[in-house]
Amino acid sequence: MSIFISELKGIFTSVSAMLIIFGGSLFYLFLYPTPYYNDTVATxxxxxxxxxxxxxxxxxxxxxxxxxxxxxxxxxxxxxxxxxxxxxxxxxxxxxxxxxxxxxxxxxxxxxxxxxxxxxxxxxxxxxxxxxxxxxxxxxxxxxxxxxxxxxxxxxxxxxxxFNPSMGYINYTLAPILIFILHQTLVAGAGIIGGTQNQQFSQGVRNYYATANPLLLVLSKIFIFFCIYVVLFAFYFGFAYEFYGVHVNAHIMDFWLFSIAFIFATSAFGVCFGTLLPKRALSTQIVMLASMPIVFLLGFMWPKEQIATWINDIITFLPAYSGINGLLRLNQMGASFGDVREYFLSLLFLGVFYIFISVVMIYKKTNRW
The missing domain is CATH 3.40.1710.10 (abc type-2 transporter like domain)
Known part of the structure; x- marks a missing residue:
């Protein structure tokens, strides 16, 4: 319990993390630009x-x-x-x-x-x-x-x-972009927390992070970020989609079951991302630089069949890939939960996979072997 409270305090007292998580989520929700260019397509x-x-x-x-x-x-x-x-x-x-x-x-x-x-x-x-x-x-x-x-x-x-009856930007791009915003702010926020702890440890600071059970550390972080983003998901999909007129066809139970898996996997990925960073400043830099290329590789801006196979294989390790494609099928295309089962299982696998990697990295970063 003490580990959870320490992590809770560390996250909510981090101004930069809170600015990214709440400020970034709200800022991009209303002001996200539309940097897409006209192009031609083949046969x-x-x-x-x-x-x-x-x-x-x-x-x-x-x-x-x-x-x-x-x-x-x-x-x-x-x-x-x-x-x-x-x-x-x-x-x-x-x-x-x-x-x-x-x-x-x-x-x-x-x-x-x-x-x-x-x-x-x-x-x-x-x-x-x-x-x-x-x-x-x-x-x-x-x-x-x-x-x-x-x-x-x-x-x-x-x-x-x-799948886009209005023939407009809203249902074409904004629906998946909103999901991607939540993904990126969570990853950046978790990266700041992990990078801060690694940076402090390398500077000789020996707080609870240096001795606590790595598995408990990871699970505490994931649970805190999970709770925060359940609220943000409810705000985005409850208010923002209605505000912008985005069509939603998913059954509420199907939506939340899939969303819980997505938030879990993204939280685990964000925590894992943080364990890799030697400095907290790197988190926002990496996330910002990677965001635009990732958007075009997720399968909603450009068909995945026209993207190199090896790139498709790599991008599936991002929770955003399965999360966005699954939620688009549920919300915009009216698919059943069985139709997105593969994406759901992929998210569960990624969540467990990144928990394991995070624990291993904390052991390594804190010199426990």
Whole structure:
């Protein structure tokens, strides 16, 4: 109990740690910039759901396959299979050829072609929408020539943005960025505390840190940071998401069960990060320098399939990776808890893993072997 009280006092009397944890979390919540640049994207993967299976639908699909901006991964007749392609990120869009497609063309009743694209990636959504608009314009021209008329646009697209109905910055980037802010402020705050203790020990200070049970030290720190960030999570997801109009679809029990695992893993990672630092000043420097590259490697700004495999393997050791991807699926994509089970188990593993590393590092830093 004395170790816990000492750690509690050490954390809450550290002005720099409190400034990062509370000041940083609140400051970035309202003032976080949007340093993202316009860019172009390459060929986008889509699947086609052919509900007509006629010569006209096959001609239309042939035109889609001819587009230099689209890659048709598969032509299906089962909507559940198409959904699996989207959820597994094997494709980022679905083009649906409606039933009676050919019949309506020759009756000069414009068939509506739904085009669903993942609007969580705005550049990808725009690329698919623009490419399909070109395909439909070309198909209309061919049909009008075949029917010897120029009076009709016989094919009408219906663009459906998936996972980002507002098509705005809020649901595209702000939702994961808020989670990332909490991750980074926790890691930086815990790093300051760990770096301070290491710095004091190297200067000859021999307080409770030098003799206390390392496991109890680590667990005390984790519990304190865990309690602080449960409150901040409640504030972010209770107030901030509603304030900014971010869509939340997760069941409250699923959300909190997953969030508890995320806070636990991040707390353990932050404590471990602190045990590695010889000086407290290094904590904020490292976190600030690493934040921007990490944002682009987490899978929500840019598809992970277009990031080098070895980088993807490394980034999974950050709790932010599993935490953000899992919470995005729960909150923005309406996934069930079973769909994010892999991320949940990964967070539990990381929490235990970083506790072990932290204990080993404290033993080493305090010269106990």
């Amino acid at each position: 986008q993967k889509i699947v086609i759901l052919d509900n007509d299976n006629t010569q006209s639908s096959r001609d239309f699909i042939f035109l889609i396959k001819s587009s230099p901006y689209l890659e048709v991964v598969s032509v299906l007749d089962n909507p559940n299979e198409a959904q699996q392609f989207i959820e597994s990120h094997r494709a980022y869009g679905i083009v649906i050829v409606p039933q009676d497609f050919e019949k309506h063309l020759y009756q000069r009743i414009p068939p509506v072609v739904p085009i669903m694209a993942n609007a969580s990636y705005l550049l990808i959504y725009g690329a698919i929408a623009n490419a399909m608009s070109d395909v439909i314009a070309e198909f209309n021209a061919q049909i009008n020539f075949a029917l010897q008329t120029h009076e009709y646009s016989l094919l009408e697209p219906e663009l459906i943005p998936l």
